[in-house]
Amino acid sequence: xxxxxxxxxxxxxxxxxxxxxxxxxxxxxxxxxxxxxxxxxxxxxxxxxxxxxxxxxxxxxxxxxxxxxxxxxxxxxxxxxxxxxxxxxxxxxxxxxxxxxxxxxxxxxxxxxxxxxxxxxxxxxxxxxxxxxxxxxxxxxxxxxxxxxxxxxxxxxxxxxxxxxxxxxxxxxxxxxxxxxxxxxxxxxxxxxxxxxxxxxxxxxxxxxxxxxxxxxxxxxxxxxxxxxxxxxxxxxxxxxxxxxxxxxxxxxxxxxxxxxxxxxxxxxxxxxxxxxxxxxxxxxxxxxxxxxxxxxxxxxxxxxxxxxxxxxxxxxxxxxxxxxxxxxxxxxxxxxxxxxxx
Numbered sequence: 259x260x261x262x263x264x265x266x267x268x269x270x271x272x273x274x275x276x277x278x279x280x281x282x283x284x285x286x287x288x289x290x291x292x293x294x295x296x297x298x299x300x301x302x303x304x305x306x307x308x309x310x311x312x313x314x315x316x317x318x319x320x321x322x323x324x325x326x327x328x329x330x331x332x333x334x335x336x337x338x339x340x341x342x343x344x345x346x347x348x349x350x351x352x353x354x355x356x357x358x359x360x361x362x363x364x365x366x367x368x369x370x371x372x373x374x375x376x377x378x379x380x381x382x383x384x385x386x387x388x389x390x391x392x393x394x395x396x397x398x399x400x401x402x403x404x405x406x407x408x409x410x411x412x413x414x415x416x417x418x419x420x421x422x423x424x425x426x427x428x429x430x431x432x433x434x435x436x437x438x439x440x441x442x443x444x445x446x447x448x449x450x451x452x453x454x455x456x457x458x459x460x461x462x463x464x465x466x467x468x469x470x471x472x473x474x475x476x477x478x479x480x481x482x483x484x485x486x487x488x489x490x491x492x493x494x495x496x497x498x499x500x501x502x503x504x505x506x507x508x509x510x511x512x513x514x515x516x517x518x519x520x521x522x523x524x525x526x527x528x529x530x531x532x533x534x535x536x537x538x539x540x541x542x543x544x545x546x547x548x549x550x551x552x553x554x555x556x557x558x559x560x561x562x563x564x565x566x567x568x569x570x571x572x573x574x575x576x577x578x579x580x581x582x583x584x585x586x587x588x589x590x591x592x593x594x595x596x597x598x599x600x601x
Contacts, residue, residue, distance in 0.1 A: 315350055371552040372551075398479070409434075471486045476503065536561075545597075
């Protein structure tokens with residue numbers, strides 16, 4: 259099997275502000291595994307807030323080249339176990355190569371992963387939300403006007419204008435809102451907002467308080483009728499059980515857990531604990547979105563709009579398609595991703 263690693267800048271259509279800062283592009287790393295004329299693809303992105311850099315991921319993945327060269331992929335789980343002995347302290351790098359192995363494994367079997375895992379007979383596909391990044395009221399309304407007919411919006415909050423933003427958006431759409439606060443509210447602020455939030459058709463609130471504010475989350479959960487979803491508070495398998503007391507559900511991104519098979523286990527654990535489950539891609543290309551999309555039948559909430567937030571670059575991708583919230587999964591093998599360089 260042959261391993262290729264390449265870096266990639268993903269330019270954003272709009273500058274995006276989150277609680278960690280303002281970004282105009284995402285630095286990503288793509289992994290390609292090739293065997294028997296077939297190619298599997300994986301992706302991970304840089305996140306300085308968590309100390310994840312492109313350079314560190316590249317170094318970890320380079321360590322795997324000689325090992326992979328002598329390996330014939332027959333089982334993606336066994337492959338991940340082997341690779342985890344090499345990549346020990348870089349979960350995103352591990353996720354990227356495990357994702358590529360799962361994609362290749364499915365292509366070798368000529369079946370999409372969601373069929374291999376028998377997810378398609380469990381429930382209808384949910385709708386994907388569309389993300390409106392944290393910004394001034396004027397810019398958020400401008401972004402909304404570009405995508406005015408989605409069935410669900412994921413609204414990033416964390417400014418002094420949060421409620422005004424929600425009021426103005428509500429004047430323009432009846433669609434439910436999923437709020438992503440990234441831990442920026444205090445408990446006092448969340449409680450002050452609560453009465454009005456219950457009138458604005460809020461479907462869920464993701465990470466309202468900082469992960470360290472355990473007592474605040476306990477207090478807020480007792481009185482909040484809106485489902486609360488953990489993100490920053492759920493970074494490891496061990497965190498899932500801890501979230502039961504403070505949240506109604508968990509956001510289980512593959513990059514947190516080291517790939518697709520670990521995410522399968524995380525989803526199973528959360529559902530056993532009666533937690534709602536969410537999967538999504540932050541700002542990723544179709545590679546990352548198509549991998550995450552394999553869980554769409556299995557979970558309660560999905561956001562796969564990452565590729566729609568990226569400007570055109572020199573690689574054309576095919577894979578999952580999301581059109582006004584409707585998800586169309588690839589029927590090709592693996593995650594269904596195909597790449598073509600346009601220049």
